Amino acid sequence: MSMSDKLTAxxxxxxxxxxxxxxxxPELWQNPTxxxxxxxxxxxxxPAGLVAAESAAxxxxxxxxxxxxxxxxxxxxxxxxPSKSIIATARTFAAxxxxxxxxxxxxxxxxxxxxxVMARMRRVRTRVSEHHSVEKLxxxxxxxxFGAARFEGTDTLLIADTKLRFKKALIATGARxxxxxxxxxxxxxxxxxxxxxxxxxxxxxxxxxxxGPLGCEMAQAFCRLGSHxxxxxxxxxxxxREERDAAEILSRSMARDGVVIRLNTTVVGARAAEGxxxxxxxxxxxxxxxxxxxxxxxxxxxxxxxxxxxEAAGISLDGDQGxxxxxxxxxxxxxxxxxxxxxxELKFTNAAEASGRIATQNALSRGQxxxxxxxxxxxxxxxxxxxxxGTHVWEARQQSIPIKSFTVMMHDVDRAIxxxxxxxxxxxxxxxxxxxxxxxxxxxxxxxxxxxxxxxxMSTGIGMNDLANIVHTYPAESGGIVLAALACVRNHxxxxxx
Amino acid sequence: MGDLTELSDDxxxxxxxxxxxxxxxxxxxxxxxxxADTSRSGSPCSIAVVGFALSCYxxxxxxxxxxxxxxxxxxxxTLQFFTQSPQDGGPDSTGYxxxxxxFLDMRTGARVWQCELSLIDTALLLAxxxxxxxxxxxxxxxxxIRALADALYRRVDWRWAQNGTETVSQGxxxxxxxxxxxxxxxxxxxxxxVLGLGSPTFxxxxxxxxxxxxxxxxxxLSDTDVLYSGPLFTHLFSHAWIDFRGIRxxxxxEKHSDYFKNTKAAIALHREYGERNPHDFKDYNxxxxxxxxxxxxxxxxxxxxxxDRRFFGYMSRGVxxxxxxxxxxxxxxxxxLPFGADAALTxxxxxxxxxxxxxxxxxxxxGFNPTLTAQPDGWLSEGWYGLDQGLLAMMIENYRTGLIWxxxxxxxYVKVGLKRAGFExxxx
Numbered sequence: 001m002s003m004s005d006k007l008t009a010x011x012x013x014x015x016x017x018x019x020x021x022x023x024x025x026p027e028l029w030q031n032p033t034x035x036x037x038x039x040x041x042x043x044x045x046x047p048a049g050l051v052a053a054e055s056a057a058x059x060x061x062x063x064x065x066x067x068x069x070x071x072x073x074x075x076x077x078x079x080x081x082p083s084k085s086i087i088a089t090a091r092t093f094a095a096x097x098x099x100x101x102x103x104x105x106x107x108x109x110x111x112x113x114x115x116x117v118m119a120r121m122r123r124v125r126t127r128v129s130e131h132h133s134v135e136k137l138x139x140x141x142x143x144x145x146f147g148a149a150r151f152e153g154t155d156t157l158l159i160a161d162t163k164l165r166f167k168k169a170l171i172a173t174g175a176r177x178x179x180x181x182x183x184x185x186x187x188x189x190x191x192x193x194x195x196x197x198x199x200x201x202x203x204x205x206x207x208x209x210x211x212g213p214l215g216c217e218m219a220q221a222f223c224r225l226g227s228h229x230x231x232x233x234x235x236x237x238x239x240x241r242e243e244r245d246a247a248e249i250l251s252r253s254m255a256r257d258g259v260v261i262r263l264n265t266t267v268v269g270a271r272a273a274e275g276x277x278x279x280x281x282x283x284x285x286x287x288x289x290x291x292x293x294x295x296x297x298x299x300x301x302x303x304x305x306x307x308x309x310x311e312a313a314g315i316s317l318d319g320d321q322g323x324x325x326x327x328x329x330x331x332x333x334x335x336x337x338x339x340x341x342x343x344x345e346l347k348f349t350n351a352a353e354a355s356g357r358i359a360t361q362n363a364l365s366r367g368q369x370x371x372x373x374x375x376x377x378x379x380x381x382x383x384x385x386x387x388x389x390g391t392h393v394w395e396a397r398q399q400s401i402p403i404k405s406f407t408v409m410m411h412d413v414d415r416a417i418x419x420x421x422x423x424x425x426x427x428x429x430x431x432x433x434x435x436x437x438x439x440x441x442x443x444x445x446x447x448x449x450x451x452x453x454x455x456x457x458m459s460t461g462i463g464m465n466d467l468a469n470i471v472h473t474y475p476a477e478s479g480g481i482v483l484a485a486l487a488c489v490r491n492h493x494x495x496x497x498x
Numbered sequence: 499m500g501d502l503t504e505l506s507d508d509x510x511x512x513x514x515x516x517x518x519x520x521x522x523x524x525x526x527x528x529x530x531x532x533x534a535d536t537s538r539s540g541s542p543c544s545i546a547v548v549g550f551a552l553s554c555y556x557x558x559x560x561x562x563x564x565x566x567x568x569x570x571x572x573x574x575x576t577l578q579f580f581t582q583s584p585q586d587g588g589p590d591s592t593g594y595x596x597x598x599x600x601f602l603d604m605r606t607g608a609r610v611w612q613c614e615l616s617l618i619d620t621a622l623l624l625a626x627x628x629x630x631x632x633x634x635x636x637x638x639x640x641x642x643i644r645a646l647a648d649a650l651y652r653r654v655d656w657r658w659a660q661n662g663t664e665t666v667s668q669g670x671x672x673x674x675x676x677x678x679x680x681x682x683x684x685x686x687x688x689x690x691x692v693l694g695l696g697s698p699t700f701x702x703x704x705x706x707x708x709x710x711x712x713x714x715x716x717x718x719l720s721d722t723d724v725l726y727s728g729p730l731f732t733h734l735f736s737h738a739w740i741d742f743r744g745i746r747x748x749x750x751x752e753k754h755s756d757y758f759k760n761t762k763a764a765i766a767l768h769r770e771y772g773e774r775n776p777h778d779f780k781d782y783n784x785x786x787x788x789x790x791x792x793x794x795x796x797x798x799x800x801x802x803x804x805x806d807r808r809f810f811g812y813m814s815r816g817v818x819x820x821x822x823x824x825x826x827x828x829x830x831x832x833x834x835l836p837f838g839a840d841a842a843l844t845x846x847x848x849x850x851x852x853x854x855x856x857x858x859x860x861x862x863x864x865g866f867n868p869t870l871t872a873q874p875d876g877w878l879s880e881g882w883y884g885l886d887q888g889l890l891a892m893m894i895e896n897y898r899t900g901l902i903w904x905x906x907x908x909x910x911y912v913k914v915g916l917k918r919a920g921f922e923x924x925x926x
Contacts, residue, residue, distance in 0.1 A: 100801075100806070101804060101805055101806065103804070243715075244682055248819065248820075249819060252821055255808075256799075256806075256808055264678070264679065284673075284674055393715050394712055397711070397712040397714065402752060404717070404718060405716065405718070406717075406718045407719050409719075409776065409819075411774075411777070411818075412774065412776065422776060425819070487718055491721070
């Protein structure tokens with residue numbers, strides 16, 4: 001191979017996938033022979049299970065980690081990492097518009113190499129997989145067992161024919177995409193978060209069913225990459241967990257990108273027609289068809305509990321919520337805890353890791369940490385991003401807590417103005433008459449970063465008065481946070497009634 | 499007719515009020531009292547516009563634009579139509595359970611466009627009916643007006659509209675039942691709740707109003723405390739009938755404010771937004787504002803001055819979260835007269851001086867967009883919308899004489915409704 005061939009060779013290394021597999025599920029893996037009774041047996045090596053295994057091993061406990069598929073769970077393999085990688089490419093594509101608005105139009109139209117987009121996504125995943133590779137986990141003294149686990153008794157797990165006894169256990173089996181209840185959809189086939197990152201060609205026309213975080217993220221990203229995307233949402237607004245202003249800004253942003261938005265619309269059937277997939281929809285009794293090449297189903301997630309034989313261990317379920325846990329994340333078996341998507345309402349990587357940490361401390365160190373004390377920020381990674389932490393206004397009002405939101409529009413934040421990123425807002429929700437921060441909602445190009453400042457602020461108990469005095473860089477998008485705090489200080493300087 | 503801008507404030511306001519009112523004479527069907535939604539050819543009736551018309555007939559009598567007997571006769575015909583029209587809830591009937599379909603055929607009164615049985619538009623119709631009943635206190639036709647109005651109000655089954663829940667849905671259709679979206683956040687629905695709560699027959703449960711209030715957002719925006727709602731009309735509709743000065747519900751007691759002050763705060767925000775003009779639209783400033791629901795240039799995207807601009811058709815526009823495409827409602831500034839005459843008049847005069855075309859025949863168009871320079875003078879909505887004319891005529895009257903406020907507060911159902919919603923204060 002000549003030097004010039006090397007320069008023009010595809011950037012995707014053929015051995016990338018090999019490295020990835022070696023890190024997350026080595027092909028010729030032999031499960032170890034169990035070393036007596038384990039201090040801590042963890043079922044599931046996703047974010048919750050990994051945090052638990054690593055922290056327990058570092059404290060010197062004998063740890064068994066059981067994974068039926070690949071190390072890393074949804075987050076690494078099918079969720080956060082692959083989706084954010086593709087969103088990064090989509091943002092680059094959308095920058096064309098920004099380039100024109102800032103006086104630097106691109107000389108040529110950008111073109112898409114979808115194969116390269118997906119190859120990059122796999123490289124990113126391989127890179128991230130190094131953090132918790134089989135090799136690293138083994139280096140911590142963790143015994144890794146690949147295979148499906150089921151309880152055989154209150155202190156015993158079975159992996160194939162191998163019995164594994166434990167003093168304490170953690171269920172961290174996560175969740176999987178909810179199956180559809182749409183006649184005909186199984187027959188025509190559909191993608192979910194578990195399969196969309198494996199496609200090799202950009203769908204010319206894509207329908208997204210479900211307007212939750214992943215549905216919105218993928219609808220916007222694939223639209224920006226060039227698919228003709230229609231998103232169908234049962235509810236009258238996207239992101240039902242978010243406040244109306246945030247959801248509406250996202251809705252308009254997606255429409256601006258060219259996503260066809262069908263809110264308040266139910267998919268009642270699906271059929272194949274001349275090489276296409278047709279979704280039959282109803283909106284207020286008006287029926288219409290959506291013809292596409294691929295369908296992405298994103299209607300929520302269900303906990304993975306069916307194969308665990310939980311009854312054998314005396315572990316109860318909590319309806320659709322998954323494994324029933326108390327505030328200490330202990331199941332109905334006092335020696336078994338649960339963490340992450342299998343038991344948490346917030347099915348996010350950071351919530352899984354935080355709960356994994358708590359469950360481990362409570363299980364092994366007689367900790368008394370409560371999940372209700374966790375303040376978990378979350379973010380939907382659309383453009384603009386939508387992030388929230390703490391109490392929602394409606395939750396406070398339902399609890400008769402007087403609440404006031406100090407709102408700063410991003411279009412009034414100097415850095416957002418200079419960068420042309422002026423869509424969105426910072427709202428800090430404060431207990432009225434005080435400077436106590438109850439929560440925050442942030443819509444901004446990098447709301448995922450801004451909300452972390454609020455997470456630090458809230459966890460340290462700093463109020464708006466002190467926040468207003470913390471010196472920030474200028475100009476910065478976080479200036480919106482400071483402006484909100486300053487508004488609160490000014491507000492308190494005036495008499496309450498005018 | 500002369501240049502509007504050369505008139506004194508009083509003369510200008512009078513002339514624009516009469517121009518607005520005359521919409522109802524020009525676009526009502528005198529046989530049944532139905533009024534066209536817009537002046538455009540083939541427009542159906544909007545029941546909300548009828549509610550505004552019924553209120554405005556009283557203004558016309560007071561101003562000498564209509565003989566009292568003629569006005570009463572027009573009101574009576576309207577009420578007779580709504581009494582006699584089919585209420586079976588069929589797809590082509592007029593209404594159901596005392597509510598009415600949003601849009602009706604101008605001649606037959608039959609439902610058009612497969613529209614919804616609309617709760618808010620029925621409430622606006624009823625507000626007009628009760629205003630007329632309160633005003634026409636004489637004998638003969640006027641006595642019959644009161645009897646019919648009472649019967650129409652009493653037969654509305656508000657409890658049915660709650661559909662077993664605490665809050666009300668936005669509507670119902672014979673084809674699919676209740677629409678599954680309700681009211682989230684503060685908006686124009688206060689009058690809907692007040693009239694629903696005041697019913698002696700099938701009142702809304704009191705918890706519904708409290709539940710709706712739990713979705714309110716009390717915000718500090720641009721150093722102004724406000725119960726937030728984006729479009730300007732949401733801060734005006736209920737106020738066209740109800741004088742909120744000196745009365746407050748639990749929410750406003752907690753906030754040391756009232757809904758009248760709140761509308762003033764919202765207006766201040768709209769003006770501040772106009773001055774900041776964050777999205778760089780043409781001509782926005784402190785005296786060029788009025789972002790609300792109304793007609794727009796149509797859906798589409800355009801490159802203008804190197805910017806990617808997106809425009810909308812008929813839409814509810816709002817401040818500060820948007821949507822905003824550079825379109826203002828030319829009538830909106832003047833409709834805020836009772837909340838601050840200086841801002842309303844200064845803005846209106848500035849608009850009429852700069853763009854006299856927004857007020858053809860002394861009547862404001864629904865929407866105007868100077869940013870859209872594809873047309874030399876910007877984009878202007880064709881014809882007129884009945885809601886705009888009715889709201890403007892009523893707000894001017896409230897500013898000048900307080901007639902509608904005085905008339906409406908005499909209605910006992912209104913007082914009961916306000917009290918059940920938790921309002922207390924001077925005139926209750």
